[in-house]
């Protein structure tokens with residue numbers, strides 16, 4: 001079920017800045033709230049003396065004053081825009097499209113890139129709500145020629161990211177209308193976005209998370225890792241078709257190279273030999289982690305209790321049922337130790353085929369996409385006490 005985030009409406013302060021982010025000191029308030037008539041009369045005090053001074057000045061000084069204004073005002077405005085860094089933008093309503101500019105496109109692989117977007121007008125999506133709300137959120141991008149929109153999950157912020165900037169991991173789908181359009185954009189191009197949409201609201205306490213991610217399904221896993229605190233034991237099993245998507249990623253627990261298993265497409269790959277690259281190195285040389293793998297490594301450091309395992313079709317490593325039960329059984333044991341009743345979440349996120357294979361299809365009811373009953377491989381496991389979430 002999709003819920004909409006209620007974005008706080010930001011009224012503007014008398015100085016033009018949104019009230020939520022801008023608070024005046026009492027002295028500033030007095031100055032800003034001074035009636036125009038008062039300032040006029042103040043300005044008139046001693047006005048005669050001022051006028052006399054002007055009369056005595058040579059004509060050239062007017063040119064200098066005009067020149068100072070001509071140069072100073074644009075410079076001041078540019079400095080204001082630069083230093084303000086988007087703090088004075090208005091929060092757009094979640095249903096309203098707003099203009100963003102492509103600030104940067106960083107290629108992750110031959111089909112996947114990270115897009116960094118920044119507001120192109122004084123109206124923007126509530127980035128604070130996206131990053132701070134205890135929910136998994138996405139934003140819709142519009143394809144203007146076809147007037148269609150698709151959802152993309154917001155990545156958690158990285159160091160140096162502007163407060164209003166949003167980052168996305170987007171795969172260029174073959175013949176994909178919106179993803180193809182987005183991948184054709186050049187830096188500086190404008191695109192329309194609306195949101196945020198809430199795809200899942202997190203319970204207050206989350207103790208265990210097992211996240212099965214297929215391809216770009218890693219984006220919600222990364223967002224979630226940025227939101228659950230250190231008290232959550234989180235394990236991500238990330239399956240991709242090609243090693244280039246998770247270059248430099250080394251598994252934390254996956255020790256056995258699979259000779260057969262369920263591949264990314266959800267079909268059984270029997271009797272294949274373990275690949276020499278299954279330890280995620282090329283000829284024994286460790287690869288440089290790409291931006292997503294680096295962000296996951298950073299989140300692991302912050303998080304303390306987070307693990308990531310990489311599975312790559314090309315390298316013949318596949319998520320096996322035993323990888324899932326290893327985590328769920330350990331979680332069962334830990335709850336017996338403490339006697340507590342933890343909140344346990346098992347996410348399945350990725351392309352339709354991946355979600356259907358593991359947890360059964362999502363359904364459309366009354367024009368809305370809903371979870372549907374648990375099916376697929378997971379329906380054969382004893383997952384009592386676990387909430388299964390299809391994303």
Ligand SMILES: Cc1cc2nc3c(=O)[nH]c(=O)nc-3n(C[C@H](O)[C@H](O)[C@H](O)COP(=O)(O)OP(=O)(O)OC[C@H]3O[C@@H](n4cnc5c(N)ncnc54)[C@H](O)[C@@H]3O)c2cc1C
Nearest residue numbers: 150151152153169170171173174175176177178179216219
């Ligand atoms: C909540 C949510 C979050 C998402 N987050 C992300 C994310 O972070 N990153 C990401 O990359 N994606 C994400 N997606 C997926 C994204 O929304 C799009 O579905 C995806 O980019 C494909 O859209 P498209 O318009 O490019 O492709 P479409 O034009 O919709 O086509 C999709 C596929 O169907 C095929 N196709 C289209 N028409 C036909 C036809 N007539 N016959 C046969 N095949 C056809 C195309 O070749 C293509 O491979 C998310 C989806 C949801 C719902």
